[in-house]
Amino acid sequence: MPAPSKFEAKSAPRPASPRTAAAHLLDQILGERRLLSELLATGALDRLEAPDRARAQRLATQTLRSIERADKILAKHLRKPPPLTVQNILRLGTVELCMGGDAHGVVNECVNMTAGNKRFAKLKGLVNAVLRKVAADGPAEWTILRVPHLPKWLRAPLSEAYGAKTVAGFEAAHFAGAPLDLTPRGDAAALAEAVGGTLLPTGSVRIADAGQVSALPGYEAGEWWVQDAAAAIPARVLNVAKGETVLDMCAAPGGKTLQLAAAGGEVTALDISDARMARVRENLGRTGLSAALVTGDALTHEGQYDAILLDAPCSATGTIRRHPDLPHARDGSEIGDLIALQSAMLDHALGLLKPGGRLVYCTCSLLPDEGECQVEEALARHPGLTVDRAALNLPGIDLGWITEEGGLRLRPDYWAELGGMDGFYIAMLRI
Numbered sequence: 001m002p003a004p005s006k007f008e009a010k011s012a013p014r015p016a017s018p019r020t021a022a023a024h025l026l027d028q029i030l031g032e033r034r035l036l037s038e039l040l041a042t043g044a045l046d047r048l049e050a051p052d053r054a055r056a057q058r059l060a061t062q063t064l065r066s067i068e069r070a071d072k073i074l075a076k077h078l079r080k081p082p083p084l085t086v087q088n089i090l091r092l093g094t095v096e097l098c099m100g101g102d103a104h105g106v107v108n109e110c111v112n113m114t115a116g117n118k119r120f121a122k123l124k125g126l127v128n129a130v131l132r133k134v135a136a137d138g139p140a141e142w143t144i145l146r147v148p149h150l151p152k153w154l155r156a157p158l159s160e161a162y163g164a165k166t167v168a169g170f171e172a173a174h175f176a177g178a179p180l181d182l183t184p185r186g187d188a189a190a191l192a193e194a195v196g197g198t199l200l201p202t203g204s205v206r207i208a209d210a211g212q213v214s215a216l217p218g219y220e221a222g223e224w225w226v227q228d229a230a231a232a233i234p235a236r237v238l239n240v241a242k243g244e245t246v247l248d249m250c251a252a253p254g255g256k257t258l259q260l261a262a263a264g265g266e267v268t269a270l271d272i273s274d275a276r277m278a279r280v281r282e283n284l285g286r287t288g289l290s291a292a293l294v295t296g297d298a299l300t301h302e303g304q305y306d307a308i309l310l311d312a313p314c315s316a317t318g319t320i321r322r323h324p325d326l327p328h329a330r331d332g333s334e335i336g337d338l339i340a341l342q343s344a345m346l347d348h349a350l351g352l353l354k355p356g357g358r359l360v361y362c363t364c365s366l367l368p369d370e371g372e373c374q375v376e377e378a379l380a381r382h383p384g385l386t387v388d389r390a391a392l393n394l395p396g397i398d399l400g401w402i403t404e405e406g407g408l409r410l411r412p413d414y415w416a417e418l419g420g421m422d423g424f425y426i427a428m429l430r431i
């Protein structure tokens with residue numbers, strides 16, 4: 001047998017089941033503050049078959065959305081919190097039991113998972129006793145518990161910006177999770193019919209219960225790509241004409257690059273991450289669209305463009321419906337640096353526009369510091385810079401969503417009856 005490469009990851013024990021894998025994900029997210037997307041990108045579930053991978057991910061995300069409820073129910077049956085690994089097995093079991101899981105199967109496997117862990121095997125009796133009690137009275141209690149709150153680091157600034165009632169609406173949207181949205185390459189109504197989805201007012205197609213994405217019609221042919229309806233709006237606002245030179249300044253994984261290329265732009269897609277740029281390449285390959293790919297730093301990139309899309313790195317607090325790990329894996333300490341990076345990128349990007357050029361600045365953040373305030377401050381720093389409100393006058397855009405300085409504030413509680421949307425901030429700037 002060849003010697004293992006020194007670059008291979010330390011061999012992780014093969015997860016025996018989706019539940020074991022889900023519990024392991026929870027340990028890393030809650031114990032090591034890792035993001036689920038990072039764990040998946042580094043192969044955390046690669047040892048499972050596709051349906052088991054999907055199940056493990058679903059179990060972990062549903063537990064993350066409901067930790068507050070699970071802990072409340074568990075607290076009644078525990079004198080003190082057990083070690084994190086055992087606590088996560090209990091949380092996973094509690095959420096499954098309270099959401100209609102088969103009591104016998106769930107309790108048995110959680111007990112076996114504990115027994116199989118050398119350090120904590122002695123706690124298998126506790127897990128058995130606690131989960132049996134949860135199976136008996138948890139489901140009734142579950143339904144009367146409040147919608148889980150965001151952690152303080154995020155709840156406090158959001159409440160200050162939007163008020164407590166609106167933040168409760170965000171939390172309800174986060175708890176409900178997100179459907180799958182597709183951006184069509186061609187005719188949106190035809191795509192909605194082909195995939196059995198709903199055509200949204202802004203032109204995206206929504207599927208309530210999608211199953212395996214790559215099995216949907218038109219995937220192989222690249223007739224659509226997965227992109228939240230809110231995330232599809234910035235490129236529509238930029239409204240690129242055929243042949244215009246466009247810089248997609250923070251491009252990976254490339255949803256907006258595909259839109260700009262599909263509109264006929266001469267697109268340069270720039271991103272600092274080689275690994276993430278590989279995703280842009282894959283997406284272009286599947287859809288047969290083209291863009292020049294540049295791996296590099298937006299702050300030192302040179303060139304002159306008719307139009308720029310700056311989808312700046314941010315707290316991603318608008319995407320919690322789809323990434324319920326984020327509030328648990330982050331604590332807000334990185335936001336100051338992100339704000340400084342966003343304004344430096346915006347200043348540099350404005351210098352790359354041809355005279356009369358236009359730039360869309362956007363972030364998938366709910367924090368005004370990463371949206372409205374960035375534009376207000378850019379206007380103060382750059383005499384002659386203007387905000388183009390008329391660019392926001394697009395199908396499906398409610399004019400009530402336009403902010404004082406002329407940007408568009410999208411929120412997870414909007415379109416509640418349709419299944420919500422990601423939080424985003426979008427503004428079109430002209431020099």
Ligand SMILES: C[S@@+](CC[C@H](N)C(=O)[O-])C[C@H]1O[C@@H](n2cnc3c(N)ncnc32)[C@H](O)[C@@H]1O
Pocket residue numbers: 249250251252253254255256257270271272273276296297298299311312313314
């Ligand atoms: C919000 S994501 C972009 C999402 C992308 N526009 C899309 O629609 O798929 C931000 C991206 O900025 C990239 N990034 C971070 N710092 C950068 C820098 N200094 N220069 C260029 N890209 C950077 C990250 O690698 C990340 O891919």
